[in-house]
Amino acid sequence: MHPTVQAFFDPATATATYLVSDPASKAAAVVDPVLDYEPKGARLSTRSADAVLAAVRDHGLDLRYVLETHAHADHLSAADYIRGRTGAAVVIGAHITEVQKTFIPRFEAYDVTPDGAAFDRLVHDGERFELGELRIEVLHTPGHTPACVTYRIGDAAFVGDTLFMPDYGTARADFPGGDAAALYRSIRKILSLPPETRLFVGHDYLPEHGRTEHRWESTVADEAAANVHAHTGVTEADFVARRQARDATLPPPVLLLPSLQVNIRAGALPPPTAEGRVFLRLPVTWT
Numbered sequence: 198m199h200p201t202v203q204a205f206f207d208p209a210t211a212t213a214t215y216l217v218s219d220p221a222s223k224a225a226a227v228v229d230p231v232l233d234y235e236p237k238g239a240r241l242s243t244r245s246a247d248a249v250l251a252a253v254r255d256h257g258l259d260l261r262y263v264l265e266t267h268a269h270a271d272h273l274s275a276a277d278y279i280r281g282r283t284g285a286a287v288v289i290g291a292h293i294t295e296v297q298k299t300f301i302p303r304f305e306a307y308d309v310t311p312d313g314a315a316f317d318r319l320v321h322d323g324e325r326f327e328l329g330e331l332r333i334e335v336l337h338t339p340g341h342t343p344a345c346v347t348y349r350i351g352d353a354a355f356v357g358d359t360l361f362m363p364d365y366g367t368a369r370a371d372f373p374g375g376d377a378a379a380l381y382r383s384i385r386k387i388l389s390l391p392p393e394t395r396l397f398v399g400h401d402y403l404p405e406h407g408r409t410e411h412r413w414e415s416t417v418a419d420e421a422a423a424n425v426h427a428h429t430g431v432t433e434a435d436f437v438a439r440r441q442a443r444d445a446t447l448p449p450p451v452l453l454l455p456s457l458q459v460n461i462r463a464g465a466l467p468p469p470t471a472e473g474r475v476f477l478r479l480p481v482t483w484t
Contacts, residue, residue: 198331198351202397203252204413207231207245210272210452211400213413216249217350218258222329225258227285228348228355229266229399230275232464234455239477246275250282261328265289266357266399267345268296268460270372271450277464286317287463290337290346293319297461299373304458304478308468315463320346338387340380341368347387354390357399359383362412363419364404366426371444377437384427392418454479
């Protein structure tokens, strides 16, 4: 089964959004859509999401789902915007409740219930559901966050931030609930898929040396042979040591605070004030 996959790359956040469809029935899903946010002026735009919706219309697709691989910490999700325009159901891993429980008190986001109700469907490891004549299979792949999932659709798998292109490596594992050992095991789970499986990554941050053009599609065989952090020859102990050492040098993502308080709401903004204004909170931390 060979789904059609169209990628939309957002240079501002190095994020890849995917429109995946069944060629036979035209049933479609969007994976990890971006809501454009300019942090200096706190300005929002739906430019990226509108490009995806234009492609849905142009190809005559029936958009059924918005598939979130996890609650992103580096871009705001356009899931709620797309849901409102199309009626597509927003899907995320069931462990999103753990992420909500962590961040609701941090942002005092008490309009959110820590039960995943902001989303339409919570999915578990091994769960399967239909996309036209295709089948979506859920693989729970924690480590970057506790809620990370990979969606396998035919010969394609959408891995979110668990794996990147072979010359860049893997996701960080130092966010709350992250775990480098769990990430290693999740990567091994993905690399146990058939070697010809197409892997679509959530971001492409260009490596320090080498290529200058962004890419977002790899294969299981490519990653197993050449991923700089997690190729087949890397042991769990080596991976954990290298991942933790690297994570200790990384700054927080630029959009960490705006992203999380929107994304635990399935891409919805916080409720407006009595005056009708919407605010994103920036909790201050003394160091």
